[in-house]
Amino acid sequence: MKPKPKLDKFAIAATLQEIAALLELKGGKDRFKARAYQTGARVMAGMGDDLGAVIKENRLTSLRGIGDALASQIKQLYETGESSVLRGLKKDFPPGIIELSGVPGLSIAKIAALHEALGITSIAELKAAAEAGKIKSIKGFGAKTEQKLLETIASDGERKTKEQRLHLHRALAAAEQIRNYLATAGDKLEIEFAGSLRRWKETVGTIRVVAKTKQPAVLIKYFLRFPLIVQVEEQTRTSCIVRLAEDARVSLVAVSQAEFALALLTETGSQAHLAKLEKLVSNGSAKSKRGKPNTRTTVRASAPKTEAELYRRWGLQYIPPELREDEGELEAALAGKLPEDLLTLDDIQGMVHCHTTYSDGKHSVEEMARAAEAMGMKYITITDHSPTAFYAGGVTIDRLKRQWDEIAAVQETVKVKILRGTESDIIADGHLDYPDKILEQFDVIVASIHSRYKMDSAKMTKRIVTAMRQPVFKIWGHALGRLIQRRPPFECDVEKILDVIAESRAAIEVNGDPWRLDMEPRWLREARKRKIKFTISVDAHSTGALNNLKYGVAMARRGWVRKAEVLNTLSTKAFQKAVKPA
Ligand SMILES: [Zn+2]
C-alpha cells in the first residue's frame, strides 16, 4: 500500500521557497544554496510526474536541478511534512522575516524588535501599526523612522508595479504553474491567461489570469494558498493581486459564467484598445442589437458566452488578442476588413533555422530531425553557423561536407525532409561567409549578423543592403540583433533595407527565440506593406527549443502576418523551391 504523503508537491514547493528565502537572507555563500532551493521549488510546482512514484523509485535526483541534499529534504517533506533544514533556519530569524525584509531599510534586528514589541509579522501589519502611530514608541525607531517607513512602503509598492516586467517566457512558465495549481481546485473551472501575456508582449508587468467558476470567493481563497506566493498586495472576494517569488506579479479575477467573456476582454486589454472600443460603442459607430452594450449591467443581463459574441454584438469582427493595441484593428473590424487568415501554429509545416552539434547546438542532426518529426513537421532546415562565427563552432567547408553525408544517412531513417542549410554570417562588408560555389549548394541560407553590432547607422545600412542584394536567395536572420531586456536593436535605416529586400531575392525571418523575437511587429507590418515574405524560425540550439515556434507565430500575428505570407507554411516541395539559393 502506498503511504499517504504528508505534503503534496505544491506544499513542498512552498517549503523549499521558504528555505531559499531564508538562505538568501543569511547571505554569503548561502546565496548559492538559496538558488538551488529556488530551482527545487520550481521543479516541484511544475512537475508533471507522480511525485510519490518518483520518490519510491529513488528518481528525484534524475530531475533537472535536484541534487542529493535537495532530494533528501523533498523526501523528508513528503514523508514527514517537516524539513530539518527549515527548522534550523527558523531558529535564526523572527517570524514574518521573508516578507518584511523586502521593505528597504528594515534590518533583521529591526524586524525582530518590531515583532517583539508589537507582534508584527507582515507588511500590512507594519503599515497599520505605523498609521496608528505605534511604531515611534518602540526603542530605536522614533517618529521620523515611522514616517519614513510609511513612505517607503508606499513608494516601494509603486516602484515594483512600474518597473519590474517579467520576460515573456518566464511569465508564461509562471502562469502555467498557476493554471496547474488552480486546476486542482476542482472541475468545471475554466482558466484563461489575459493581459499582456495573452497579447504575447515581449515582457509582462502583471500576469493576469481570469477564472470562470461557480464559487469565485472559494477559488480566490484557494489561490491564496499557492505556495510560490510571497506577498498579497490586494484582495477582494472575487479578485486578488499577489507577488510570487522572483518578483512576478499576478492578478487573479474569478467570475461566474455570465461575467466571464467581458472579464476576459477587459483583463486582456490593451488599455488603448479598450478605450477606443468604448468610444466606438458609445458613439454608436459600432452597433448593438440590444441598446447600449457597453455597461457591465447590460452585458451581464444578456450574458454573451464568448468574446467573439461580444464583438459581434457591437457590430465588429472578432479581434484576436495579439491585435488589440489600437493600431487600426478596431477600424478594420468595423469595416469587416480584419484578415481572417492570420497565421496560426497549425499552419507551420517546417522547422526553420536549427543548430546541431556541428556548431553550438546541443543535439545531433538525427535528434533534431526526429524531434521535428514528432511535432508533425514535414521538413527541417539544418542551419549551423558559418566559419566566421568561430566562437560558435562555425562549420568549415570540410566539416560541412561531413555534415552533408550525415544528413544523407539520417534521411534514410526518418520521414521528415532534412534540408541542408547554413546560418551564414553577414561579414562587415556585407558579403556572406562561404564562397558562392558553396552557397549555391545549400538548400537554404539564413544570413545573420553576429559581430560588429556597433557600426554607425549608415555603415550598418550599407552592410545589410549589400547582403540582401547578393544574388543567392537568403532569409535575413534575427534581423536587428536585439536581445530583450539586454541589448537594443542596432542602428540602421530599416525602411530603406525593407525597400531593398522587396526587390531582392530575400525573405525576413520572425525569430522565435524568446530572447530575440526579432523583427518587432511594427517592422513586420512595414515589411508586409512591401509584400516581403517571411519564415517563422525557431533558431533552436536544442530539441526543446523547437518549442520556440509558438513565440515566432505569436510575433507574426502581432505583425498582422497572414498564412500566405509565410514560406514555411508551404509544402516541402514548394518551400524548397521558394528558398532555393540559386
Ligand atoms: Zn544567429
Ligand SMILES: [Zn+2]
Ligand atoms: Zn541561429
